Amino acid sequence: MDDEIERFDQPLKVLLVGGSSVGKTCILRRFVEGEFPNKCKATLGLDFKIKSMKIGQQIVKMQLWDTSGQERFRSMTQAYYRGASGIMLVYDVTEENTLTTLPDWLGDITNYAPEDVEVVLLANKSDVGEQRVVSKEAGEEFAKEHGLKFFETSAVENINITEAFTAMAELLAKKAKLKETPDNVNVTAPNGKSSYEVSQQAEKKSGCGC
Ligand code: GTP
Numbered sequence: 001m002d003d004e005i006e007r008f009d010q011p012l013k014v015l016l017v018g019g020s021s022v023g024k025t026c027i028l029r030r031f032v033e034g035e036f037p038n039k040c041k042a043t044l045g046l047d048f049k050i051k052s053m054k055i056g057q058q059i060v061k062m063q064l065w066d067t068s069g070q071e072r073f074r075s076m077t078q079a080y081y082r083g084a085s086g087i088m089l090v091y092d093v094t095e096e097n098t099l100t101t102l103p104d105w106l107g108d109i110t111n112y113a114p115e116d117v118e119v120v121l122l123a124n125k126s127d128v129g130e131q132r133v134v135s136k137e138a139g140e141e142f143a144k145e146h147g148l149k150f151f152e153t154s155a156v157e158n159i160n161i162t163e164a165f166t167a168m169a170e171l172l173a174k175k176a177k178l179k180e181t182p183d184n185v186n187v188t189a190p191n192g193k194s195s196y197e198v199s200q201q202a203e204k205k206s207g208c209g210c
Contacts, residue, residue, distance in 0.1 A: 011050060011063035012172050013083055017105055018090035019098040020069035023124040026155035027090065028066050031165050036156050043068040053166065055173040062086075062169065074108075081112035085175075086168045090122045093134045093152070099123075102142060118171040120149045122164055127154040 016024040020042065029037050032049045043066055052061040065084075067077040081087075089105055091098035102121075109119060123139040126132075136152055143150035149171075151164040 011061040012085040012176070013065065014062045014086040014088065014168060014172075015065045015067055015077075015080060015084050016088045016090060017067050017077060017108075018069055018122075019092065019095070019101060019105075020071075022069060022090045022092040022095070022098050023153075023155050024069065024088075024090050025066050027088075027122065027124060027153060027161060028064055030155040030158060030161050032064065036158075042070065051165075053169040055166070055169050058173045058177065060169040060173045060176065062165075062172070078108055078112045081109065081117075082114075084113050084117050085172055086118040086120070087113060088120050088122055088164065088168060089148070090124050091134070091139075093123050093125050093139075094128055094131045096133050099134050099138065099142065106146060116175070118168060118175070119146075120151070120164055120168050120171075121146075122160075123150070123152045125154060125156075126152040126159055127157045 016028055018024060025043055025047075026037060028049060029035070032051050048063055048065045050061065050063055052059050054060075065080060067073070067080065087109055089102065089109070091102060106119075109117060121139065121143045123134065123136070126136075139152065140150055142148075149167050151160040151167070153160045153164055155161060
């Protein structure tokens with residue numbers, strides 16, 4: 001049967017973290033809802049959405065947590081690193097300080113997230129043209145130095161958004177595959193679903209007024 005797939009029902013927790021206004025909420029909404037939000041207020045606290053992706057013969061269900069980049073919520077966010085399988089670390093190519101403070105975020109990840117957490121670095125707002133102050137090379141260099149996968153993204157123009165989440169899902173699928181047991185494999189795919197996206201469901205937890 002060619003549509004027999006492996007499904008990992010337990011959602012894997014993936015956090016979006018990074019400085020305030022780098023575009024975390026817009027990236028998440030672009031990915032989950034397929035559009036750029038007209039209006040977006042700062043995230044107050046945390047909010048999550050669920051999305052499943054088919055990676056090869058595996059379905060990876062991700063619980064995607066949007067966090068606030070505001071300093072006053074930092075300790076709250078730190079509590080959510082616990083149990084995270086993946087972290088999308090985001091900076092803004094129009095704000096140099098969002099790049100220079102990345103080591104602080106990596107410090108939090110080291111201190112509060114599981115040791116084997118997967119981290120993908122996103123340089124957002126790559127659509128801006130002359131407002132750019134951080135070169136692609138600077139981001140690539142930082143990513144290389146820290147062994148991170150790197151994407152320049154634009155939530156506005158939908159550049160590399162799916163690619164970045166696919167890369168994360170692939171990293172998680174690879175790891176889940178290594179840990180798989182006979183109990184969580186061989187679940188048949190829902191009829192008629194052939195694309196990589198097999199289910200989509202959004203849930204609001206708190207805060208974001210978008
Ligand atoms: P906090 O909730 O404060 O942590 O912010 P955030 O990181 O979730 O940022 P948010 O998604 O709210 O976006 C902040 C601002 O950046 C908004 O005005 C967005 O319209 C804008 N923005 C987000 N993504 C992009 C992008 O890809 N390109 C451009 N040009 N602007 C963007």
